Amino acid sequence: MKKISVTALAKLGKCERQAYLDYFYGDDHCAVRAAAQRGSSAHEEFARRIAGQDRRCFIASALFGAAAWQAEALRRWRDEWLLRFYLGRYLVKWYYRFSPRVLPLLEQSGWLRRSCATVLEYWIRAARL
Numbered sequence: 587m588k589k590i591s592v593t594a595l596a597k598l599g600k601c602e603r604q605a606y607l608d609y610f611y612g613d614d615h616c617a618v619r620a621a622a623q624r625g626s627s628a629h630e631e632f633a634r635r636i637a638g639q640d641r642r643c644f645i646a647s648a649l650f651g652a653a654a655w656q657a658e659a660l661r662r663w664r665d666e667w668l669l670r671f672y673l674g675r676y677l678v679k680w681y682y683r684f685s686p687r688v689l690p691l692l693e694q695s696g697w698l699r700r701s702c703a704t705v706l707e708y709w710i711r712a713a714r715l
Contacts, residue, residue, distance in 0.1 A: 644685040648692055649703040656707055659715040 643664075646657040668674030692699045 648689050656710055659710050663715045
C-alpha cells in the first residue's frame with residue numbers, strides 16, 4: 587500500500603479516504619470535482635466573513651457576557667456602520683485603547699456596573715441596533 591503525505595492531503599482539501607481513492611484511481615469524476623469546488627468556495631466565503639469580524643467588545647462583554655445579544659448588537663453596529671467612516675474608525679481605536687482601563691472600575695463598583703448596563707441597554711434598544 588502506498589502512503590500519502592499529509593501535505594498532499596492538505597492540498598487536496600478532502601477526507602483521507604477520498605484522497606486515498608483519488609490517488610490510486612484518479613480524480614477524473616466531474617461531479618466530485620464540482621462538489622469539491624463548491625465546498626472550497628463556501629469555505630473561503632465563510633473564512634472571509636469571519637476574518638473581517640472583530641470579536642472584541644470589552645465593556646459590553648463585561649456587563650452582559652461575550653455572547654449576549656447586546657454585545658452582538660454593538661459589534662454589528664461597529665462593523666456595519668462605525669468602521670465605514672474615518673471618525674468612526676477613530677472612535678473604535680480610542681475605545682480599544684481606553685476601555686480596558688475602565689473594566690477594573692466596573693468590576694469593583696456594583697452600582698456603576700448596573701448604571702452602565704442600564705444606560706447601554708437603553709441606548710441599544712432606543713437606537714434599534
